[in-house]
Structures are given as C-alpha cells and as structure tokens.
Amino acid sequence: MLCITNMYAQQTKIDSLLAINNAYSYADSTKVVMLINIFKQYCRLENFDKVKEYSDKAIAIAQKLPNSFLLKKCYERLGLCYHGVARYIDAESAYKKGLEISLQRADINYAATFYVDLSALYLTIPDYTKSLESSQNAINIYIQLNDKENISNCYMNMGLTYIDLNETFKAYTYINKALTFFLTTDNGIHYGVASAYQGLAKTIQLATPTQLQGINIGLNQQDASTIAYLNKALYVAKTAKENNLIGEIYVDIANFYERTGNSKEALVNYNNSLKYCKPSSDRVQYATINYNLGNYYLNRNQLDSSIYYYGKTIEVSTTSGLLLLKQNAFQKLSILYEQKAQFDSAYIYFQRYTAVKENIFNKQKEQEITRKQLQIDFSIKENDYKFAQQLTSAKLNEQ
Numbered sequence: 001m002l003c004i005t006n007m008y009a010q011q012t013k014i015d016s017l018l019a020i021n022n023a024y025s026y027a028d029s030t031k032v033v034m035l036i037n038i039f040k041q042y043c044r045l046e047n048f049d050k051v052k053e054y055s056d057k058a059i060a061i062a063q064k065l066p067n068s069f070l071l072k073k074c075y076e077r078l079g080l081c082y083h084g085v086a087r088y089i090d091a092e093s094a095y096k097k098g099l100e101i102s103l104q105r106a107d108i109n110y111a112a113t114f115y116v117d118l119s120a121l122y123l124t125i126p127d128y129t130k131s132l133e134s135s136q137n138a139i140n141i142y143i144q145l146n147d148k149e150n151i152s153n154c155y156m157n158m159g160l161t162y163i164d165l166n167e168t169f170k171a172y173t174y175i176n177k178a179l180t181f182f183l184t185t186d187n188g189i190h191y192g193v194a195s196a197y198q199g200l201a202k203t204i205q206l207a208t209p210t211q212l213q214g215i216n217i218g219l220n221q222q223d224a225s226t227i228a229y230l231n232k233a234l235y236v237a238k239t240a241k242e243n244n245l246i247g248e249i250y251v252d253i254a255n256f257y258e259r260t261g262n263s264k265e266a267l268v269n270y271n272n273s274l275k276y277c278k279p280s281s282d283r284v285q286y287a288t289i290n291y292n293l294g295n296y297y298l299n300r301n302q303l304d305s306s307i308y309y310y311g312k313t314i315e316v317s318t319t320s321g322l323l324l325l326k327q328n329a330f331q332k333l334s335i336l337y338e339q340k341a342q343f344d345s346a347y348i349y350f351q352r353y354t355a356v357k358e359n360i361f362n363k364q365k366e367q368e369i370t371r372k373q374l375q376i377d378f379s380i381k382e383n384d385y386k387f388a389q390q391l392t393s394a395k396l397n398e399q
Helices: 004-023 029-044 048-062 068-084 088-104 108-124 128-145 148-164 168-182 191-206 209-214 219-239 243-259 263-276 283-299 303-320 323-339 343-398
Strands: none
Touching: 004 029, 029 048, 029 068, 048 068, 068 088, 068 108, 088 108, 108 128, 108 148, 128 148, 148 168, 148 191, 168 191, 168 209, 191 219, 191 243, 209 219, 219 243, 243 263, 243 283, 263 283, 283 303, 283 323, 303 323, 323 343
C-alpha cells in the first residue's frame, strides 16, 4: 500500500506527464514512449483502469508504426508493471502477446527476453515446471545467437530454482555451468561470480549425505566446502563493490557459524551485514537481518535486545508488505513476552500474529487459484507457441 506522501508525489508526476502528452499531437514513437511512462505511473498508483486505457492507446499507435520494437516494448513494460503488483494473469497475458509478436516477426532476441520474463513469473507463483521450461526455451534461442552471457544467466536462474526443488545435483551442475562463463569476463570479479559462489555454498549446505555423494563431496567436507565458497563469494563481492550482495553473503556466513555453534563469529557477521545493507537499498534483506538478530538474542535469553530487533523487523516489514517476516516476528514476540510473564503483551502479539497469518493464507489461496488458471491457459496455448517457434526456426534456417 502506498503512503500518502508517495501517492501525492506520483500523482504530481502523472499530472506532468499527462500535460506533456496532451500537448503533443503526433501519433509517433515519441507518443508511444509518453504513453508507456503514463501507464507505468498509473500502475504504481494501482489505478488499473487507467493502466488499461493508456496501454491500449500505446499499443494501438505502436501497431501502426514501422518500428516493431516499440510494440514489443509496450507489452514488455505492461507485463513488468502487472508482474510487480502481483497481477499474474494480466502479466502473463502481456508477456505472451509480446512473445507471439516476437516469434511472428522472427525477432528471436526479444522472444528470448519474454521467455526469461515468463520464467521469472512462473517462479513467483511458483510453478517450477513452467519456469524451467521457459528458461530452457530462452536458452535454446541464446544458443542460436551464441549469446553466452545470457545462456549463463539462464543457467544460474535454473540452478537457483533446483535449489528450491531440493535437486542438488542439477542445482550444482547448472550453477557451475554459469560460473564457468562468468569467470571469463571482467577478470572474474563481478556480481555473477559472487552470486554463483554463494549459490554453490547454499547447494552444498542444504545437501543430504546421499546428495553430497552425487556431487563428489564427502560428508566430512560439507562445512569446509560451504564456508570456502562463502569466503570466495565475499571476496569477489567486496572487490566488485556490490554492497547489497556483500550484506547477503555476511548473513549466510553468520547463519553458517550459528548452525555450527560459533556464536561469536555469527554475531560479528550479522553486524557486518548491517553495515552494507540499508533499508533504503534493500528492505527485504534489511528486515531479514534484523529478524535473524532477534532470533540470535532470543536463543541466548537476551530478551531486551531481541525485542529491539524484532521491532525493527516489524517496522520495515509493515512499510514494505513483507508479510511472512512480520508474521514470524509477531509470533516470536508473543513467545518472548510469555517468557517474561507479561501475558497481556504475549496475547496482543499472538492476536497480531494470527491476523497476519490469516492474511498470508488468503493470499496463498489467491495465488493457487491464479496458478491453476495459468496452467489451464498454458495448456491451451502451448501448441500454438511451439508451432510459431518452429516457423521461426525454419525462417532462420532459410537465412
């Protein structure tokens, strides 16, 4: 939900864009760009009737222009707008229309972009099967284009997806594929390399003894391999000055030390993470760090410190819509106040925990309904897109 100050600032920006648009009478590429900027602003205000009105206007003009790039750009920006506010069916519709146009016009580079967007969308739902299928479709195109960088980015995304699916061998394989290319650019010092090392550390840490055998790592090597990759990730992220990523890696290191019983090093690394992660740059990570610190102090019965960090978690989560972190912090505060024998406070926080939990449950039901609707729509249209892609491949072979 937008605060009043932000709404006022965004409405002022829309008024300015509308004034410029109204004063410009030509139906050309400049007009399309103006209309895209207008519907983007209306999306931020969650005025979806206006989003449709101005996106329809932009698309109508773009369809008549010789520059087909702008038409695809309309659908891409519209999809991203809807995706960002969790209107997944609308987002999928926009992405697929853009994909269809890209395939019809043999613009396989842009088609790959829409496949990547769809992969991210399905991962959000989550529908891992469709996410992986979309990534593979993008990879097939990038292979034709010999675009090794984007192939590697897709491999990285697939690796992270397989971590969520607890398929260690595939996760480890795809992240290593990505890392192999990442190491060949910018002397191996950039975000991609650090992120890949971080992903490998997570893969190894979560692996079962049987899964470790599958990636040729002994059970007695699990902890050493995990911290070694985390230290590599930290070195690269620091050298590349990727501050948000540095903060994430410090949290992973802190979690590692807490899990292995080194509470002193855990606290040092939690505090290090706060130096690099600020609420203005990454509110999710900042709230997560504070929640972890709340848990750290609660586990050591340092209740006042724990209350402080849970309070910071709730503060950031409330302004950022981070329901799960907010729910967990309320639950921990209820437990904490019960330990302090302050039962009125414990009950208040339990009520707040229950209210947020119910809100999350309702959103999850809505997501499940959306996921099923997407599955039905995907099944109907899948053959059409496969046929269009075959036509595109045939055109490329002719060329």
